[in-house]
Amino acid sequence: MDRGFAYGDGVFRTLRVQRGVPACWALHYKKLVEDCNVLRIVCPSADLLLADIERLFAPGEDAIAKIIISRGEGERGYAVPVLAQPTRAVIKAPSPQYPEANFNEGVRLHLCNLRLSYQPQFAGIKHLNRLENVMARMEWTDNTITDGLLLDEQGRAIECTMSNIFVRFGKDLVTPDLSLCGVAGITRGRILEAVPQLGLSVKVTDLPLDKLMQADEIVTCNSLYGAWQVIALNRQNWQPQSLAKQLRQILQE
Amino acid sequence: MDRGFAYGDGVFRTLRVQRGVPACWALHYKKLVEDCNVLRIVCPSADLLLADIERLFAPGEDAIAKIIISRGEGERGYAVPVLAQPTRAVIKAPSPQYPEANFNEGVRLHLCNLRLSYQPQFAGIKHLNRLENVMARMEWTDNTITDGLLLDEQGRAIECTMSNIFVRFGKDLVTPDLSLCGVAGITRGRILEAVPQLGLSVKVTDLPLDKLMQADEIVTCNSLYGAWQVIALNRQNWQPQSLAKQLRQILQE
Numbered sequence: 411m412d413r414g415f416a417y418g419d420g421v422f423r424t425l426r427v428q429r430g431v432p433a434c435w436a437l438h439y440k441k442l443v444e445d446c447n448v449l450r451i452v453c454p455s456a457d458l459l460l461a462d463i464e465r466l467f468a469p470g471e472d473a474i475a476k477i478i479i480s481r482g483e484g485e486r487g488y489a490v491p492v493l494a495q496p497t498r499a500v501i502k503a504p505s506p507q508y509p510e511a512n513f514n515e516g517v518r519l520h521l522c523n524l525r526l527s528y529q530p531q532f533a534g535i536k537h538l539n540r541l542e543n544v545m546a547r548m549e550w551t552d553n554t555i556t557d558g559l560l561l562d563e564q565g566r567a568i569e570c571t572m573s574n575i576f577v578r579f580g581k582d583l584v585t586p587d588l589s590l591c592g593v594a595g596i597t598r599g600r601i602l603e604a605v606p607q608l609g610l611s612v613k614v615t616d617l618p619l620d621k622l623m624q625a626d627e628i629v630t631c632n633s634l635y636g637a638w639q640v641i642a643l644n645r646q647n648w649q650p651q652s653l654a655k656q657l658r659q660i661l662q663e
Numbered sequence: 664m665d666r667g668f669a670y671g672d673g674v675f676r677t678l679r680v681q682r683g684v685p686a687c688w689a690l691h692y693k694k695l696v697e698d699c700n701v702l703r704i705v706c707p708s709a710d711l712l713l714a715d716i717e718r719l720f721a722p723g724e725d726a727i728a729k730i731i732i733s734r735g736e737g738e739r740g741y742a743v744p745v746l747a748q749p750t751r752a753v754i755k756a757p758s759p760q761y762p763e764a765n766f767n768e769g770v771r772l773h774l775c776n777l778r779l780s781y782q783p784q785f786a787g788i789k790h791l792n793r794l795e796n797v798m799a800r801m802e803w804t805d806n807t808i809t810d811g812l813l814l815d816e817q818g819r820a821i822e823c824t825m826s827n828i829f830v831r832f833g834k835d836l837v838t839p840d841l842s843l844c845g846v847a848g849i850t851r852g853r854i855l856e857a858v859p860q861l862g863l864s865v866k867v868t869d870l871p872l873d874k875l876m877q878a879d880e881i882v883t884c885n886s887l888y889g890a891w892q893v894i895a896l897n898r899q900n901w902q903p904q905s906l907a908k909q910l911r912q913i914l915q916e
Contacts, residue, residue: 411754412668413797414668415665415667415668415731415733415752415791416675416731416791416793417671417791417792417793417794417796417797418670418671418791418792418793418794419793419794419797422669424739449794449797449798450801474739476739478668478669480668481797485756486677486727486729486754486756487825488793488796488797488799488800488824488825489800490797490800490801499668501664501739503738503739524784525784527780527781527782528780528781528816529780529795531777531778531798532794532798537794538668538669538670538671538794539670539671539792539793539794540669540670540671540672540741540792541670541671541672541702541785541790541791541792542782543670543741544666544670544672544702544734544741544743545702545784545785546741547741547742547743548703548743563781571741572740572741
């Protein structure tokens with residue numbers, strides 16, 4: 411009867427736990443609260459969640475924590491229970507073993523056929539309605555493809571199935587506007603703040619696919635791997651460059 | 664770890680069980696299989712589900728069955744498990760106690776602010792990504808409002824939060840096209856087949872809000888209550904007429 415299962419009525423976070431300590435906790439918790447607010451779910455306290463993590467992870471352990479907050483149990487029907495008691499699920503998953511080449515050379519992307527739909531009322535939040543990501547991820551089985559680039563209804567690049575994107579044109583960095591669709595990850599936010607350190611300008615704007623294909627450099631990012639350069643997309647290739655490595659250094663500080 | 668909870672990766676049905684027997688079972692099961700196919704989930708057999716229902720409902724019992732089929736458990740990440748074992752949940756809920764006036768006079772609708780997004784890849788199916796319905800249902804608390812009318816991005820009427828709609832102009836019945844958004848319920852399908860019995864024509868097409876407001880009669884429908892006439896929407900009123908009652912008679916046959 412949990413509304414997370416019935417309707418995807420909730421939000422989640424995926425983060426690294428390093429030596430038992432959740433990385434960038436303040437940013438992750440802030441985003442969790444903001445996302446809950448959009449759905450009018452009362453987010454459990456940071457103390458509760460940190461106690462869950464402490465119970466689940468050994469002090470020296472490196473792994474991944476996934477935190478799901480749903481609206482909680484309810485009667486059948488869409489109407490929200492007056493006294494909903496949110497469900498919190500904290501899950502431990504092993505650290506992913508990414509190929510070294512993803513960091514040293516870069517990654518190959520699939521261009522997804524599925525187009526992201528516009529839902530301004532809850533675009534940007536990491537809610538549990540993730541069928542678009544699931545269906546897009548089904549589009550490739552080739553193990554040399556790391557992620558899929560998702561366009562919106564109008565053919566603008568938005569994000570990858572598990573990552574945000576940054577695109578460099580000379581000294582200008584661009585990341586897609588996510589006010590109509592997409593998930594605004596905290597690593598994207600950290601990069602937006604860090605850009606001045608790189609001697610680049612940054613703009614949050616529309617990014618049509620044909621413009622993206624002319625980029626000098628494309629980088630994907632998320633909380634688990636930091637940043638990777640894209641070296642192949644849709645039969646076009648890019649030489650390995652330095653932006654992803656620079657970003658990983660900044661993100662590790 | 665169920666992907667229904669993690670991603671809304673599944674589908675569902677809500678149906679009446681009358682004297683222990685699921686109503687319109689063949690249609691519900693057919694739709695369940697079709698919806699599973701769209702998500703590439705192998706639907707459990709009808710025999711399994713009927714056995715669940717038999718175990719859960721007493722032979723003489725009238726109630727509601729909700730059937731949820733999710734892709735099953737999986738590791739963290741959007742990639743579908745190679746050997747996913749679908750989860751089936753069959754839930755018994757009490758028969759809703761609708762006011763007599765809903766049948767005798769009709770119902771009042773709220774016009775929702777939330778706009779349905781376009782996702783042609785899985786429009787029409789009753790999947791578990793139902794945040795739009797949840798958020799739309801939050802828009803009103805007035806108990807005299809029974810349901811909310813949902814428009815799409817372009818302002819076309821699509822459906823209500825828990826119902827499909829039919830709109831009558833003279834001898835012509837119209838129901839919205841659901842190829843971009845909305846859920847194509849089995850009661851809508853039954854009405855589409857039954858229209859000739861009413862001496863009306865029927866068209867599945869676009870239905871802009873301003874056109875809908877000029878209708879002679881508006882009817883909502885679903886598997887639980889059959890059909891209700893709309894008597895109020897957005898400060899406009901309609902006199903009680905006979906279409907909803909005729910449809911209920913046909914649906915009960």
